[in-house]
Amino acid sequence: MTAFLQSTFNGLVSGAFYALLALGLAVIFGMLRVVNFAHGAFYMLGAFGAYVLLAEAGVPFWAALVVVPLALALLGMALERAFIHRLTRLDPLYNFLLTFGLTLILQDLVKLRYGVQSSPYEAPAGLRGSVDFGLFDFPTYRVFILGFAVAVCVGVWWALARTRVGMVVRAATERPELTRALGINVGRWITPVFGFGIALAGLAGVLAAPMRAVNPLMGADLIIVVFAVVVIGGLGSIFGSVAAGFGIGMVQAWAEAYLSAFPIVAQTIVFIVMAAVLLWRPAGLFGRAEAPA
Amino acid sequence: MTSTVESRSEPAGRGAPSGLVAAARAPGWARYALLVTGLAVALWLPNGLYPAVAVDILCWALFAVAVDLLLGFTGLLSFGHAAFWGVSAYVTGLVAIHLGLPFPAAVLAGALAAAVLAAPIGYLAVRRTGIYFAMVTLAFAQLVYYVANEWRSVTQGENGLQGVPRELFGLDLTDDYYFYYAILPIVLLGLAGAWRIVHSPFGRVLVGIRDNPARARALGYPVHRYKLTVFVLSGFVAGLGGGLFAVSHRFVSLEVLHWTTSGKAVIVVVLGGIGTLWGGVLGAGILVRLEDWLSFSGFEAIGLVTGGIFVVVVLLFRRGIWGTASALARRWWGRRE
Numbered sequence: 001m002t003a004f005l006q007s008t009f010n011g012l013v014s015g016a017f018y019a020l021l022a023l024g025l026a027v028i029f030g031m032l033r034v035v036n037f038a039h040g041a042f043y044m045l046g047a048f049g050a051y052v053l054l055a056e057a058g059v060p061f062w063a064a065l066v067v068v069p070l071a072l073a074l075l076g077m078a079l080e081r082a083f084i085h086r087l088t089r090l091d092p093l094y095n096f097l098l099t100f101g102l103t104l105i106l107q108d109l110v111k112l113r114y115g116v117q118s119s120p121y122e123a124p125a126g127l128r129g130s131v132d133f134g135l136f137d138f139p140t141y142r143v144f145i146l147g148f149a150v151a152v153c154v155g156v157w158w159a160l161a162r163t164r165v166g167m168v169v170r171a172a173t174e175r176p177e178l179t180r181a182l183g184i185n186v187g188r189w190i191t192p193v194f195g196f197g198i199a200l201a202g203l204a205g206v207l208a209a210p211m212r213a214v215n216p217l218m219g220a221d222l223i224i225v226v227f228a229v230v231v232i233g234g235l236g237s238i239f240g241s242v243a244a245g246f247g248i249g250m251v252q253a254w255a256e257a258y259l260s261a262f263p264i265v266a267q268t269i270v271f272i273v274m275a276a277v278l279l280w281r282p283a284g285l286f287g288r289a290e291a292p293a
Numbered sequence: 294m295t296s297t298v299e300s301r302s303e304p305a306g307r308g309a310p311s312g313l314v315a316a317a318r319a320p321g322w323a324r325y326a327l328l329v330t331g332l333a334v335a336l337w338l339p340n341g342l343y344p345a346v347a348v349d350i351l352c353w354a355l356f357a358v359a360v361d362l363l364l365g366f367t368g369l370l371s372f373g374h375a376a377f378w379g380v381s382a383y384v385t386g387l388v389a390i391h392l393g394l395p396f397p398a399a400v401l402a403g404a405l406a407a408a409v410l411a412a413p414i415g416y417l418a419v420r421r422t423g424i425y426f427a428m429v430t431l432a433f434a435q436l437v438y439y440v441a442n443e444w445r446s447v448t449q450g451e452n453g454l455q456g457v458p459r460e461l462f463g464l465d466l467t468d469d470y471y472f473y474y475a476i477l478p479i480v481l482l483g484l485a486g487a488w489r490i491v492h493s494p495f496g497r498v499l500v501g502i503r504d505n506p507a508r509a510r511a512l513g514y515p516v517h518r519y520k521l522t523v524f525v526l527s528g529f530v531a532g533l534g535g536g537l538f539a540v541s542h543r544f545v546s547l548e549v550l551h552w553t554t555s556g557k558a559v560i561v562v563v564l565g566g567i568g569t570l571w572g573g574v575l576g577a578g579i580l581v582r583l584e585d586w587l588s589f590s591g592f593e594a595i596g597l598v599t600g601g602i603f604v605v606v607v608l609l610f611r612r613g614i615w616g617t618a619s620a621l622a623r624r625w626w627g628r629r630e
Binding site: 035083086087090091092093094096097098100101102103104105107108109111112220221224225227228230231235263264267268270271272274275278279282 | 432603
């Protein structure tokens with residue numbers, strides 16, 4: 001039982017990263033119809049931002065947690081204005097390709113400056129050690145990540161459900177044509193929403209810095225898993241993306257704990273689940289069916 | 294010709310003429326002249342470039358044409374074609390090493406394995422379209438990558454398969470110059486096969502599906518089955534390229550299955566021109582030559598250049614090289630008529 005709870009907790013922590021990234025992808029996709037391949041690169045930049053600020057300017061973790069996502073949001077908004085914006089009227093595939101190109105560029109820029117080896121980043125002083133939950137101990141930092149990510153998801157949910165901007169975003173995500181037809185100016189919110197999605201990726205990156213190896217390729221493999229997560233959840237559904245993120249995190253952790261004789265299963269379970277979902281509900285667990293094609 | 298992916302968003306029937314129609318409009322002599330020029334260049338290539346680079350260009354040309362069969366002529370962006378290229382490379386290498394078969398037989402085995410793998414992946418992937426298709430194929434290719442990484446007893450993991458022989462009835466093919474001419478017929482057969490697919494009634498249906506899937510379905514075409522068939526054929530062609538790549542490098546590493554390899558194949562197609570078939574061959578020539586030059590001159594950040602090419606082409610130059618050239622040529626002919 002203890003082992004089960006422990007692996008569930010671990011799964012929720014890695015699910016928190018999937019959820020934050022998937023949430024950003026879903027919000028961006030909803031407003032812009034763009035699948036942002038560079039999302040993983042921004043996650044990596046978030047982690048690097050925290051690392052560089054601490055190593056070169058002595059900026060502590062807590063400040064980085066605010067500064068880095070904001071800076072990345074600005075960078076994202078600039079890229080949206082400069083490039084992505086020009087292609088939004090075309091087939092979404094073009095922006096997928098564009099952001100793929102941006103990913104290669106961002107990765108190599110970081111690689112040129114900092115090399116490919118991983119850089120260490122220590123957890124802030126208040127979050128070292130572990131928390132005693134009676135049945136098992138848990139590293140404080142992971143408890144913090146989980147709490148923080150859940151708080152962010154709930155906060156975003158609240159903003160989407162209760163604020164005027166949130167209503168526009170939600171409406172534009174789930175019924176884009178209808179929203180425009182009702183005379184709502186969707187265009188005004190596009191750039192800020194893109195920046196917001198990027199900020200979420202950057203935030204996930206800062207959170208990852210003390211826990212995972214900070215290196216230029218850390219976002220590359222992760223983004224593919226997150227793509228599988230949003231296919232499972234249904235990219236059109238913001239709730240579905242978050243739920244699938246946490247769900248996949250747990251499934252992966254269980255596979256690691258109980259199928260440790262088959263390490264390959266734990267690594268690939270997300271893709272196996274994706275295949276099953278494609279067979280059973282091609283639109284994703286929470287998605288709406290596309291027009292038949 | 295507007296780029297083909299773009300034209301799908303336009304209403305049916307009003308879409309820009311596809312590459313097919315355009316090709317049929319060019320005068321016959323011009324097409325023969327192009328064909329003769331192309332063959333002459335193919336025969337001359339290893340005399341003008343390092344033969345090893347020329348060999349790479351041939352392999353990547355097959356890969357690009359395979360991706361364009363899906364992207365340009367069926368409207369499906371596969372971002373996971375490294376799975377077929379790479380699995381064929383491994384199977385070719387294993388067959389050549391352990392069975393000692395002549396390399397064309399090993400490559401054929403590899404390509405067949407790629408086609409077999411393409412069947413289940415395609416079956417699942419064609420359930421989604423557009424951007425989802427790209428994400429799903431990318432994810433399945435990553436699955437294949439992890440399996441190869443984990444299955445060390447067969448793939449040798451990080452070390453890679455070493456010492457893939459270039460066996461062909463005892464002929465000495467160690468020199469890349471002669472090896473180039475040994476694989477040229479296979480590559481030309483593969484390219485001719487792709488051309489044949491595009492210009493067959495089957496290929497016309499694919500273009501119909503690309504331009505208006507709902508109408509194709511209404512006309513009674515089993516859209517999923519057509520997409521699956523071309524996916525498998527495309528996997529086979531990509532597999533031909535990957536198998537030849539394995540034999541030419543005498544070495545197979547995990548890189549052949551990595552997502553950057555899938556991405557590079559897509560860059561090659563976009564650079565050459567989506568939906569032009571031969572544009573991919575041209576794009577392969579340019580990108581392979583460029584990468585060789587960059588790594589030769591000690592420039593390490595190749596991704597900076599390939600990523601930059603991608604950004605520029607997608608933003609400013611969506612027809613690609615071949616598409617732009619043929620649009621110019623068509624305008625010129627149009628004026629004379």
